[in-house]
Amino acid sequence: MSGFKNPADLTACAFGSECDSKPGGQPEGPEICGWCKNLSPFVLSSKVAKYPKTSTLVGLVDAYKRELEQEYRRHIQERTGLFPCVTKDIGYLRPAAEDPRDFNPQSYGPCGLVLHRGSLCQRCIQRAVQIPYPRRNELFDGDMLGFPCVFRDMRYTSDNPPITPGWQFLKEKDGTPVDDWFPKGSCKRAGRKGRLCSNCYGRLCERSRFGQYFNKETGDLRADWSIKTVGKEIGKKTPGFNMSAGF
Numbered sequence: 001m002s003g004f005k006n007p008a009d010l011t012a013c014a015f016g017s018e019c020d021s022k023p024g025g026q027p028e029g030p031e032i033c034g035w036c037k038n039l040s041p042f043v044l045s046s047k048v049a050k051y052p053k054t055s056t057l058v059g060l061v062d063a064y065k066r067e068l069e070q071e072y073r074r075h076i077q078e079r080t081g082l083f084p085c086v087t088k089d090i091g092y093l094r095p096a097a098e099d100p101r102d103f104n105p106q107s108y109g110p111c112g113l114v115l116h117r118g119s120l121c122q123r124c125i126q127r128a129v130q131i132p133y134p135r136r137n138e139l140f141d142g143d144m145l146g147f148p149c150v151f152r153d154m155r156y157t158s159d160n161p162p163i164t165p166g167w168q169f170l171k172e173k174d175g176t177p178v179d180d181w182f183p184k185g186s187c188k189r190a191g192r193k194g195r196l197c198s199n200c201y202g203r204l205c206e207r208s209r210f211g212q213y214f215n216k217e218t219g220d221l222r223a224d225w226s227i228k229t230v231g232k233e234i235g236k237k238t239p240g241f242n243m244s245a246g247f
């Protein structure tokens with residue numbers, strides 16, 4: 001009998017037959033396998049939700065999530081200049097609709113570190129292309145999760161050709177800004193391209209003219225204000241935007 005086995009066959013997993021790394025699962029082992037650890041922490045939590053709270057598996061998932069939490073805290077406290085891949089950065093949580101929790105790199109290997117917090121690591125970038133991951137363009141601006149607030153996005157704010165007309169609708173004829181729509185403080189990242197960040201949305205959404213410019217529910221810049229480049233309309237494909245909804 002040959003002593004060699006496919007490495008995947010040797011991978012045991014605490015999820016046993018519930019491990020999705022291959023059909024029928026893996027032999028039951030003492031640890032969660034690398035493939036399962038690459039699932040989003042949210043997915044892991046829902047995977048163990050059906051187990052009794054006292055089960056070993058629940059304890060293992062909790063311990064793994066604590067490990068992830070310690071990891072991002074360590075990089076911040078020690079100012080290492082590096083951060084965990086955004087898929088493992090528990091401190092970078094976003095609402096479900098803006099979070100890549102359905103991304104599964106389908107790999108046993110661990111994530112790499114990133115220079116800019118909120119980015120995908122090199123491995124995940126590659127896998128997102130190979131698999132492929134359909135929501136990547138919806139959720140990521142390049143490799144970075146989220147988008148600049150629409151007020152901070154040069155693609156929307158520039159008055160210079162080929163991008164026009166900038167924020168003409170928020171300016172008087174002489175070019176002075178209309179009241180105080182523009183943010184004076186800092187902005188957060190927005191969940192979609194062409195959307196207000198949560199700071200700006202909270203600051204502006206009660207204003208009477210808000211709905212003229214932005215979707216009242218989402219803070220997306222309305223399609224009729226979207227910015228036209230030569231032959232192409234940047235704001236037009238903003239996901240979730242619906243002309244008939246909420247205006």
Ligand SMILES: [Zn+2]
Pocket residue numbers: 012013014015019020021026032033034035036037
């Ligand atoms: Zn597994």
Ligand SMILES: [Zn+2]
Pocket residue numbers: 085086087111112120121122123124125
């Ligand atoms: Zn990664």
Ligand SMILES: [Zn+2]
Pocket residue numbers: 149150151183186187188196197198199200201
């Ligand atoms: Zn903002």
